Amino acid sequence: MSGMAYDPTAYPAVAVTVDLVVLTIRDDRLCALAVRRGERPFRGRWALPGGFVRPTEELDAAAARELAEETGLTPAQVHVEQLRTYGSPRRDPRMRVVSVAYLGLAPDLPVPLPGTDAEAATWMPVSELEGADVRLAFDHAEILRDGVERARAKLEYSSLAAAFCPAEFTVAELRRVYEIVWGTEIDARNFHRKATKTAGFLEPTGETTTRDGGRPALLYRRGPAEQLQPPLTQPRR
Amino acid sequence: MSGMAYDPTAYPAVAVTVDLVVLTIRDDRLCALAVRRGERPFRGRWALPGGFVRPTEELDAAAARELAEETGLTPAQVHVEQLRTYGSPRRDPRMRVVSVAYLGLAPDLPVPLPGTDAEAATWMPVSELEGADVRLAFDHAEILRDGVERARAKLEYSSLAAAFCPAEFTVAELRRVYEIVWGTEIDARNFHRKATKTAGFLEPTGETTTRDGGRPALLYRRGPAEQLQPPLTQPRR
DNA sequence: CCAAAAGTGTTTACCCTACACCCATGT
DNA sequence: ACATGGGTGTAGGGTAAACACTTTTGG
Numbered sequence: 001m002s003g004m005a006y007d008p009t010a011y012p013a014v015a016v017t018v019d020l021v022v023l024t025i026r027d028d029r030l031c032a033l034a035v036r037r038g039e040r041p042f043r044g045r046w047a048l049p050g051g052f053v054r055p056t057e058e059l060d061a062a063a064a065r066e067l068a069e070e071t072g073l074t075p076a077q078v079h080v081e082q083l084r085t086y087g088s089p090r091r092d093p094r095m096r097v098v099s100v101a102y103l104g105l106a107p108d109l110p111v112p113l114p115g116t117d118a119e120a121a122t123w124m125p126v127s128e129l130e131g132a133d134v135r136l137a138f139d140h141a142e143i144l145r146d147g148v149e150r151a152r153a154k155l156e157y158s159s160l161a162a163a164f165c166p167a168e169f170t171v172a173e174l175r176r177v178y179e180i181v182w183g184t185e186i187d188a189r190n191f192h193r194k195a196t197k198t199a200g201f202l203e204p205t206g207e208t209t210t211r212d213g214g215r216p217a218l219l220y221r222r223g224p225a226e227q228l229q230p231p232l233t234q235p236r237r
Numbered sequence: 238m239s240g241m242a243y244d245p246t247a248y249p250a251v252a253v254t255v256d257l258v259v260l261t262i263r264d265d266r267l268c269a270l271a272v273r274r275g276e277r278p279f280r281g282r283w284a285l286p287g288g289f290v291r292p293t294e295e296l297d298a299a300a301a302r303e304l305a306e307e308t309g310l311t312p313a314q315v316h317v318e319q320l321r322t323y324g325s326p327r328r329d330p331r332m333r334v335v336s337v338a339y340l341g342l343a344p345d346l347p348v349p350l351p352g353t354d355a356e357a358a359t360w361m362p363v364s365e366l367e368g369a370d371v372r373l374a375f376d377h378a379e380i381l382r383d384g385v386e387r388a389r390a391k392l393e394y395s396s397l398a399a400a401f402c403p404a405e406f407t408v409a410e411l412r413r414v415y416e417i418v419w420g421t422e423i424d425a426r427n428f429h430r431k432a433t434k435t436a437g438f439l440e441p442t443g444e445t446t447t448r449d450g451g452r453p454a455l456l457y458r459r460g461p462a463e464q465l466q467p468p469l470t471q472p473r474r
Numbered sequence: 475c476c477a478a479a480a481g482t483g484t485t486t487a488c489c490c491t492a493c494a495c496c497c498a499t500g501t
Numbered sequence: 502a503c504a505t506g507g508g509t510g511t512a513g514g515g516t517a518a519a520c521a522c523t524t525t526t527g528g
Binding site: 013014015016053055056057058059082084085087088089096098100 | 250251252253290292293294295296319321322324325326333335337
Binding site for chain 2: 477478479480481482
């Protein structure tokens with residue numbers, strides 16, 4: 001009920017942070033934003049970007065601010081949504097920290113501008129971050145795993161895949177997103193039909209491009225739909 | 238990165254709570270657990286059950302504890318999963334409170350035993366709690382809405398519907414769950430085929446029951462599957 | 475026997491996959 | 502001309518909605 005009397009001095013302080021799983025596709029690989037820690041604990045280790053929520057700040061605003069500070073990316077460029085909250089009592093050895101994790105999906109943007117923070121954020125392939133030799137700080141490996149899993153699942157029934165593409169993109173570029181995130185091959189011709197027929201998913205711009213060679217492809221914009229009906233189902237082994 | 242130096246005295250205290258959207262089906266209606274607030278703010282208003290997370294307590298454990306305290310229900314009887322976190326700076330007028338909301342699904346159990354807390358929890362139809370004359374405390378109307386939406390969505394692709402049923406149940410009882418949560422009619426014969434054919438969803442006990450009249454129905458237990466493949470799709474208008 | 479609910483069979487329409495095929499460009 | 506990728510047509514298998522029909526109980 002969150003309504004009992006509460007004496008702040010009766011409990012040790014709790015800190016609330018946001019942590020960000022920001023995904024993009026670079027060089028045909030799924031990558032996540034990572035920062036190298038400059039302080040203890042976990043000094044020198046890779047970690048997810050994030051930071052403290054300010055006293056009068058919305059959680060969503062804190063996530064957007066941290067993203068902008070460390071990368072220069074704005075909410076207009078990146079789809080951001082709340083992922084899950086992690087609050088195990090010993091996840092941070094210094095004190096009780098409850099972290100609200102966010103998932104962000106970004107198009108392949110120029111290498112993030114080092115923000116106002118000291119450590120610059122870098123894109124790292126998810127496969128490397130999940131490997132045994134990179135041991136992410138805190139419980140960030142778990143957060144990353146959950147974020148990637150959410151992204152994989154949401155591609156099926158939402159229009160989120162387009163968040164990985166620039167403002168104007170071709171059907172083939174969108175298909176590459178699905179193939180890379182799911183790690184599967186997709187029939188280009190059937191995908192084309194499904195993607196263009198799903199109401200509200202893609203809006204033709206009328207322009208064409210030949211950047212991939214071959215016959216010019218129509219360019220599309222993200223449409224207004226958030227849910228795909230019917231979903232784009234992932235091939236089951 | 239949740240790794241900058243932090244001085245607890247530099248910020249006003251933040252409280253972390255859990256709030257619970259516990260759903261069940263009673264008298265053919267979707268109901269949620271609600272408590273009447275005995276203190277300010279929002280004294281006398283309906284609210285979701287919940288309370289403060291203790292200093293060394295897991296968030297999940299806090300949710301389970303609050304559920305047990307207010308209703309006597311144990312995690313073995315109720316499916317509980319994290320829903321979303323609500324942390325708007327002014328959602329509680331007294332201080333900054335970040336609340337991690339949980340979703341619980343329970344079978345139609347005897348009226349919850351008043352727990353150790355003063356206010357007893359009661360099952361209230363969701364339609365009433367969502368009505369204009371019940372104004373839930375804090376942002377609990379939003380939390381309830383999100384919980385119900387999550388439950389509706391998860392019935393499609395997960396085996397969660399069985400969490401609304403007792404340990405042994407018939408296919409018809411399971412179908413009633415879908416009909417009530419979705420507010421739709423479902424063809425009993427096609428549903429029977431789909432539900433019993435989906436691998437891992439239902440395990441026959443071998444027993445039968447005639448509690449609904451007519452030909453005796455086979456009784457089933459929850460199977461091991463968590464995801465339904467293929468999903469049980471909701472009829473689209 | 476009849477009502478009621480459980481469960482099976484069958485038809486038909488639709489959708490999805492696989493793949494043949496044509497189109498429009500660059501070299 | 503030919504390679505490359507874009508885009509359309511279509512046959513065949515599978516699935517799902519609709520509903521006729523059989524089964525098994527209680528009254």
